[in-house]
Amino acid sequence: MTATLDRPTAAATGSVVGAWRAVWLRVEGRWTWYRRHWTASLLASGLQPVLFLAAMGIGFGSQVRPGPLTDGVPYLAYVAPTILVSGLITVGVTEAGLPVLSGFKWKQDYWAVASSPVSSGQLFGAELVWIALRLTFGAAVYLVVAAVAGGWTSAGALLVPPIAILAGVACAAPVMAFAATTKGDGHVFAAVNRFVVMPMTLFAGTFFPVERLPLPVRPLAWISPLWHGNELVRGAALGGLRWWPALGHLAVLVALLVVGIALGRRAFQRRLVV
């Protein structure tokens, strides 16, 4: 037996680390897991938007002539920015749903963290940062692939990934809060995907302007976070983004993120500290 276990346990070696360090240590733990299992989730986090770009931007886009509907640019350039936003929102919401519920319910690793000095709020923060990192990776891959495919027409394209990541994380945070309050088996997340994420993907301006929607349903697009993200990235990539609308769209996404973080921290605390 080695020395440390043999010495009388007069003092424990554990200590409380600072909040940001605690978040980071948990992210590090996730990274340990990811290194072992990255292949399984590559399709979801890294490649999904790229596949959409290939199918819709390049494949379907080859049949679309540039015109007023596409702001005069090739369809690939029209959808390259928005497909990333929609893709990252989908990934973010997916990662914030079942995997988070599993942390409480099946995998139960959140309970293990809760018995360490890391607090429930720090755990929530770490899970959100982890999702943000996954989205960043996906965005980086996408940025390169879309560039090779000719999807970017200006340096404004460099603004697309950060905006898309913000939109993804802003949607993930409230879903994490919702997941932390979910008691059931998580079927509800299939419904979230079917009735919220999927319609949003199809109709919130990713593939065609929302002005083509019938007037009565247009407000549904306007309240979706995806539309705000789409307006921002398309404006940034294709030009024509004006300050005030841009700030408005940005404010919506930031507000969603802030509210999501507040709700998420509370929901994690309520679930773990009972």
Place this chain on the structure above:
Amino acid sequence: MRSDEAIISGTGLVKRFADFEAVRGIDFQVRRGEAFGFLGPNGAGKSSTMRMVSCMSPRSGGELRVLGMDPDRKGPAIRARIGVVPQQDNLDLELTVRQNLQVYGRYFGLTRKEVRAKAVELMEFARLTDRADHDVQPLSGGMKRRLTIARALVNDPEVLLLDEPTTGLDPQARHLLWEKLFQLKQRGVTLIITTHYMDEAEQLCDRLVVMDGGKIVAEGSPAELITRYATREVLELRFPPGDQHAAVDKVRDLAERVEVLPDRLLLYTEDGDAATTRAHDRGVRPISTLVRRSSLEDVFLRLTGRTLVD
């Protein structure tokens, strides 16, 4: 520090969930270095008490001090110095044995170098060295349990809390685990154990409290409790279910106390063999007889009128 100081103390401790009171005002003190048990059936409030002590569950009333601190205000600081083994293993099944220890150790502020060394040491302790870089998923129940305990030791805790440590394990795995816990106790780790197994409490605990319905109904060392609440020996007379009632009157005066169970009578007496002979002389013909020493099971039966398991 004095060795007899209370490392944990609860006074009038209460835990309420909505309209259900799981812990109903309990007083207890745990001294540094001892093995302290909460014994009781499922639903007695043991786990709720453990969760409060491990600073994962705020108390609803009363006072609680762990390592001299208030869990409500110093939760993380206390958790940094204790180890928690939950009732259900919550290992990361998709990581290796080694990674489980290393990742968890980091949450306690240990450096990478420290957790690497600690993991090697703990795997040896838990006899898992040859599984070091295997996934946790396929390990046996006993191995997972030992890994969960090893993980709880990653910060060299002063107090180790074990909630039902051997439930669901086969006898061999249980004995190995008891041996490990005994080693820890010898090193000065304070152990707090909940269990509904008599033999476990008798094996491991210096002192214990018996809980029932959210309250403490008795407190003492296993030997003290047995002396106080039971006789030295017990004579068990086993009958076909239902037939035991007819024999009650014939044997009542042969023992200090007679308990009637669904399939047998328990006669509490100082001399079981003598009582056996006299019962036979009076024409009592059970299917089988057994003379044994009194156990905590008998204490519990006496205190609550019920058996512990089932």
